[in-house]
Amino acid sequence: MGVLIVCESSFGNTRHIAEAIGAGLTKRGHHVALYPVESAPREIPDDVTLLLVGSPTHNMAMTTAATRAKAVAEGAPASPAIGIHEWIDMVTPRRALLVRTFDTRTTGAFLPSAARDAARALKSNGFHGAKTGESFQVDPRTTGLADGELQRAHEWGMALADLDPGATVTAPPPAV
Ligand SMILES: Cc1cc2nc3c(=O)[nH]c(=O)nc-3n(C[C@H](O)[C@H](O)[C@H](O)COP(=O)(O)O)c2cc1C
Known part of the structure; x- marks a missing residue:
């Protein structure tokens, strides 16, 4: 598979997770291109068969200009010019493209997150193969990734390598 990873990050955690996912896919023999959101292509290249979209969770959803500015006020080294949204x-x-989202967050799995928000937005914008993927935990005390999360991201990348890019969108029923 050709894999495109588009990732937003203010403090660096989502970027590190994206790199670990990419390394897992590379290990399984796939070609991976990782772009920060501000330089990500607006046309998905034809050879891409899996799109991964990652974002930090801000206010239980994808970031906004205001929440990115807040991240900078809280010490983030940089704010991307645009966010995943x-x-x-x-x-x-691309209607039939296999798409999975991922995010980082400090809260537990039961609350809404950027990955869910991004999958919904992708779907409603025409990416019918978009599904919510994994959330990865940031430790609110250290603002770094929780123990084991990079390894889990690497393993998820290896597992994604087994997805079938041809099985994303259910074919419409035949005309009668
Ligand atoms: C403005 C702002 C709002 C946030 N809101 C949430 C939230 O609703 N839920 C959550 O779990 N974490 C929240 N966080 C923590 C972020 O998810 C955490 O900073 C992010 O995962 C770090 O990713 P990054 O290093 O790639 O920027 C928030 C952080 C900021 C700066």
Whole structure:
């Protein structure tokens, strides 16, 4: 598979997770291109058969300009010029492309997160093969990744290598 990973990160954690996922896929023999959101392509190249979209969770959803500014006020070294939400609004959809989202967050799995928000936005913008993937835990005390999360991301990357890019969207019933 050709894999495109588009990732947003203010403090660096989501970027590290994206790299670990990419390394897992590379280990399984796939070609991976990882882009920060602000330089991600607006047209998905034809050879891409899996799109991964990662975002930090801000206010239980994808980031906004205001929450990115808040992250900088809280010490993030940089704020991307655009977030995943804005990129989803700009990218040309590919209906049958296999898409999985992921995020980082400090809260537990029972609360809404950026991955869920991104999968919904992708779907409603025409990526019918989009599904919510994994959330990875940031330790709120250290603001770094919780123990074991990089390893889990690497393993998830290896598991994604087994997805069938041809089985994303159910074919419509035959015309009668
Ligand atoms: C403005 C703001 C809002 C946040 N809201 C949430 C939230 O609703 N739920 C949560 O679990 N974490 C929340 N967080 C913590 C972020 O998810 C955490 O900073 C992020 O995962 C770090 O990713 P990054 O290093 O890639 O920027 C918030 C952080 C900021 C700065």
